[in-house]
Amino acid sequence: MKQTFISIGNTLIPYLVAITASFLAAGLFIGMMGFDVLKAYETILLSSFRSPGAFAQTLVKFVPLLLQALAFTIPLAAGKFNIGGEGQLIVGAIGAAGVGIVFANLPIYLLLPLVIIAGVVFGALWAAFPAWLLYRFGINEILTTVLLNFVSFSLIDYIATEIWRDPAAGHPTTVPIGAGGELPLLMERTNLHAGFIIAVLIAVLVYIYTNHTSAGYELIATGANARASRAYGINVRSLFLLSLILGGGVAGLSGAIEVAGVHHRLIEGLQSNFLLLGLIIGLIAKGNHFGVPFVAFFIAVLEIGASSMQRTMSIPGEMVFIVEALILLFILLSDLVRKK
Amino acid sequence: MTPSESTLLEMRGVRKTFGPVIALDNVTLNVKRGEIHGLLGGNGAGKTTLMNVLFGLYKADAGEIAVDGRVAQVRSPREAIGLGIGMVHQQFLQVNSFSAAENIVLGTPLRNRPTLDLTTPKQKIRALSEKFGLSLDPDATLESQPMGVRQRVEILKALYRDAKLLILDEPTTMLTPQQVDSLFNSLRAMVKSGLSVIFITHKLREVLTLCERITVLRNGKSVITLAREEATEDTFIKAMVGEEMNIGRSLLFAKSSYETEIAQVGSKELLKVDGLSVEAASQENQVISDWSFTLREGEILGVAGVAGNGQHELAESLMGIRPCKGKVVFDGAEMTTLVTRDLLARGIAYVPENRWDDGLLPKATVAQNLILGSHRRPPYSNGLMLNLGAILKRSQELIDEFKIKTESPQSLAANLSGGNVQRMMLARAFSQNPKLMIVHNPTQGLDIPSTEFVYNKLLERKRAGMGTLLISENLDELFLMCNRVAAIYRGRIVGVLERGQFDAYRVGRMMSGLE
Numbered sequence: 001m002k003q004t005f006i007s008i009g010n011t012l013i014p015y016l017v018a019i020t021a022s023f024l025a026a027g028l029f030i031g032m033m034g035f036d037v038l039k040a041y042e043t044i045l046l047s048s049f050r051s052p053g054a055f056a057q058t059l060v061k062f063v064p065l066l067l068q069a070l071a072f073t074i075p076l077a078a079g080k081f082n083i084g085g086e087g088q089l090i091v092g093a094i095g096a097a098g099v100g101i102v103f104a105n106l107p108i109y110l111l112l113p114l115v116i117i118a119g120v121v122f123g124a125l126w127a128a129f130p131a132w133l134l135y136r137f138g139i140n141e142i143l144t145t146v147l148l149n150f151v152s153f154s155l156i157d158y159i160a161t162e163i164w165r166d167p168a169a170g171h172p173t174t175v176p177i178g179a180g181g182e183l184p185l186l187m188e189r190t191n192l193h194a195g196f197i198i199a200v201l202i203a204v205l206v207y208i209y210t211n212h213t214s215a216g217y218e219l220i221a222t223g224a225n226a227r228a229s230r231a232y233g234i235n236v237r238s239l240f241l242l243s244l245i246l247g248g249g250v251a252g253l254s255g256a257i258e259v260a261g262v263h264h265r266l267i268e269g270l271q272s273n274f275l276l277l278g279l280i281i282g283l284i285a286k287g288n289h290f291g292v293p294f295v296a297f298f299i300a301v302l303e304i305g306a307s308s309m310q311r312t313m314s315i316p317g318e319m320v321f322i323v324e325a326l327i328l329l330f331i332l333l334s335d336l337v338r339k340k
Numbered sequence: 341m342t343p344s345e346s347t348l349l350e351m352r353g354v355r356k357t358f359g360p361v362i363a364l365d366n367v368t369l370n371v372k373r374g375e376i377h378g379l380l381g382g383n384g385a386g387k388t389t390l391m392n393v394l395f396g397l398y399k400a401d402a403g404e405i406a407v408d409g410r411v412a413q414v415r416s417p418r419e420a421i422g423l424g425i426g427m428v429h430q431q432f433l434q435v436n437s438f439s440a441a442e443n444i445v446l447g448t449p450l451r452n453r454p455t456l457d458l459t460t461p462k463q464k465i466r467a468l469s470e471k472f473g474l475s476l477d478p479d480a481t482l483e484s485q486p487m488g489v490r491q492r493v494e495i496l497k498a499l500y501r502d503a504k505l506l507i508l509d510e511p512t513t514m515l516t517p518q519q520v521d522s523l524f525n526s527l528r529a530m531v532k533s534g535l536s537v538i539f540i541t542h543k544l545r546e547v548l549t550l551c552e553r554i555t556v557l558r559n560g561k562s563v564i565t566l567a568r569e570e571a572t573e574d575t576f577i578k579a580m581v582g583e584e585m586n587i588g589r590s591l592l593f594a595k596s597s598y599e600t601e602i603a604q605v606g607s608k609e610l611l612k613v614d615g616l617s618v619e620a621a622s623q624e625n626q627v628i629s630d631w632s633f634t635l636r637e638g639e640i641l642g643v644a645g646v647a648g649n650g651q652h653e654l655a656e657s658l659m660g661i662r663p664c665k666g667k668v669v670f671d672g673a674e675m676t677t678l679v680t681r682d683l684l685a686r687g688i689a690y691v692p693e694n695r696w697d698d699g700l701l702p703k704a705t706v707a708q709n710l711i712l713g714s715h716r717r718p719p720y721s722n723g724l725m726l727n728l729g730a731i732l733k734r735s736q737e738l739i740d741e742f743k744i745k746t747e748s749p750q751s752l753a754a755n756l757s758g759g760n761v762q763r764m765m766l767a768r769a770f771s772q773n774p775k776l777m778i779v780h781n782p783t784q785g786l787d788i789p790s791t792e793f794v795y796n797k798l799l800e801r802k803r804a805g806m807g808t809l810l811i812s813e814n815l816d817e818l819f820l821m822c823n824r825v826a827a828i829y830r831g832r833i834v835g836v837l838e839r840g841q842f843d844a845y846r847v848g849r850m851m852s853g854l855e
């Protein structure tokens with residue numbers, strides 16, 4: 001077991017170095033702007049753990065970050081880049097909200113599963129289009145997935161202002177979904193909802209799929225060398241298709257959970273910056289499905305810390321975004337250095 | 341000239357470790373001006389690593405490099421080029437859609453950068469290519485060029501940057517005999533004009549015809565440096581493998597004692613190919629039209645030919661990778677319509693010619709590489725879930741049996757040496773225990789003991805009544821192992837010779853379309 005110990009140390013050390021270096025760099029800026037650096041560090045790192053409410057808030061944030069990261073890393077395992085998680089989230093949310101509004105009177109044991117499934121299916125369909133273009137015509141998936149994000153912005157705008165508009169709201173928002181479509185809360189007096197359990201379950205399933213099944217092995221092999229995989233009997237084109245659709249399904253799920261667990265309606269802008277953070281998480285974890293949930297949790301902690309810092313110390317929350325980007329940069333750099 | 345004046349390069353006490361792996365330990369290398377210096381050593385001995393250190397790709401843990409008597413720091417390929425060192429890697433880094441000239445000047449300072457006017461560079465390229473007999477068309481894009489030309493582009497890249505020392509890492513593995521001859525002539529012209537060459541190969545014959553002095557590496561240590569006149573094949577084999585190999589009982593060196601065994605064949609037909617036609621894989625390749633042949637149990641059937649005459653198409657169509665017309669019956673069942681996955685499941689295994697592109701999963705572990713193609717079958721999987729314990733156990737067995745030099749089954753396959761990648765391909769194929777094995781240049785890049793090992797494994801299969809289709813450009817190999825050899829030319833089978841009729845001259849004529 002000594003060997004695994006060494007290799008875990010070897011993978012963790014660059015991360016610790018990268019995190020430390022990023023914080024030092026950010027501290028420099030914060031100090032130069034005339035703020036209390038140590039207090040800022042403390043706020044960023046510890047806000048999540050100050051109260052049960054704050055911790056619950058962190059876990060609520062963790063859910064879409066984790067799912068967006070997975071929407072990116074599942075196709076990435078096969079060597080394909082899904083940059084459309086945002087659009088898939090929005091369209092998944094539309095599907096979920098639509099079902100939740102149209103069948104508002106159904107009881108929870110019917111409506112909730114329908115809402116969640118609608119999100120998954122809509123997200124998967126939104127990804128199926130670029131996946132099919134890739135399968136059929138070999139059109140680069142990066143471009144098509146990104147472009148479809150913009151289409152989804154118009155789509156949600158149309159639905160929230162024309163179809164199911166809530167006239168009482170100032171911001172483009174639909175009427176609420178039926179009460180039966182809401183995800184139950186897990187902790188009293190907090191907003192931690194059952195979507196957390198779903199997200200963790202999905203992460204575990206994805207980990208098992210990619211690391212412990214023959215089908216997942218084919219995904220990894222394809223990502224490592226598609227030509228060789230084909231020579232050894234793997235249908236790589238179908239796998240490209242499948243992986244993108246799976247990624248879309250997971251992104252759609254994150255949309256459904258935002259609707260059913262957080263907003264209980266469709267709100268324009270509910271995608272927040274989850275896509276970007278998801279990409280950062282996936283890349284920091286280097287696509288490792290064991291690492292993704294941990295990185296996602298860490299980033300969620302930073303995000304909660306960032307808003308708290310902005311509130312209590314008036315330091316711009318973007319500071320934390322710089323930290324996150326720097327961590328990624330340092331991780332990539334450490335790979336280069338270690339190659340020599 | 342005093343000895344020190346004649347020395348161009350000195351590497352002293354070089355050490356390089358990768359984590360716990362000691363790739364180089366106190367290695368010394370001394371190359372004179374105007375010589376071709378051979379670098380010999382078993383797979384994983386450290387040849388490529390040593391050259392990567394010299395070329396600034398790896399940073400040595402200890403040791404020094406002196407060029408022209410001055411100690412130099414080589415921290416990057418750019419610095420190496422500045423010192424007059426050029427390297428031709430085993431795998432070329434080329435832009436296929438660029439012309440030869442564009443590839444050569446890429447990365448050098450250009451006077452007419454905005455207009456990309458290559459008139460002056462092209463003159464220099466033409467002059468170099470004429471001087472050293474490296475003929476090529478500077479304006480042709482590389483896409484459609486054969487291996488020999490692509491290699492010339494790499495050599496010209498170095499010469500264009502005024503290299504005084506040219507490193508060639510196993511340059512002959514992918515060349516036809518004619519291309520090898522032409523390469524040797526160019527190298528001789530280079531050293532005549534004062535350049536030095538470091539030449540890595542596993543073929544003793546090449547070393548003994550080409551190199552003035554030869555350094556042997558073994559397990560990361562430099563064992564000995566000899567002048568060609570001082571040594572024989574035996575000396576080098578001893579230096580490379582130590583006392584590991586019993587030459588007296590070797591298939592390679594004591595062929596005749598195995599003759600009766602190799603000549604034996606079963607009576608039952610294992611594979612019957614009828615009217616096989618396949619489209620060409622690329623422009624430089626040939627279309628296969630209307631091939632018919634049979635392969636019996638316990639038979640090793642050879643396919644001899646210059647690369648690009650249909651070998652690749654044959655292998656890939658039989659493996660279901662490439663569409664084909666015609667009828668193929670394997671083990672009594674029609675298999676023309678089956679996909680690769682089913683063919684593998686029915687007991688056909690494949691060792692592709694291009695191990696990097698068609699065989700290796702570089703970012704995956706050695707264990708993950710070994711199970712490729714068998715990943716849905718026991719013992720690795722129950723069809724759904726992988727059995728990680730069984731995979732690691734079996735991988736370790738294969739690593740031991742095929743002597744794959746790796747730290748553990750969970751090491752990254754990209755870190756294996758060239759020959760060890762080949763060992764891994766072979767281990768993968770043999771471990772399936774297939775009824776039929778299609779192997780394409782199976783011993784390329786292998787050292788002598790590994791080659792011997794592969795031949796013994798083929799013999800073992802033969803005893804068990806399994807069939808092998810051995811596609812090879814190495815006539816010695818074909819004549820040693822095969823019961824029959826089919827010579828091909830321009831996508832046609834020119835003739836099939838029985839064991840006993842083998843004649844290198846005759847096959848050579850058939851392969852070049854003279855018969």
Ligand SMILES: Nc1ncnc2c1ncn2[C@@H]1O[C@H](COP(=O)(O)OP(=O)(O)OP(=O)(O)O)[C@@H](O)[C@H]1O
Nearest residue numbers: 358363383384385386387388389755757758759760
């Ligand atoms: N980047 C790396 N990381 C870890 N180990 C490495 C790395 N590069 C080389 N090695 C190890 O160093 C040893 C020497 O490898 P090297 O490629 O120099 O061998 P070689 O003499 O060129 O062999 P071959 O004839 O098979 O090409 C091998 O055991 C190899 O696994």
Ligand SMILES: [Mg+2]
Nearest residue numbers: 387388757758
């Ligand atoms: Mg090598």
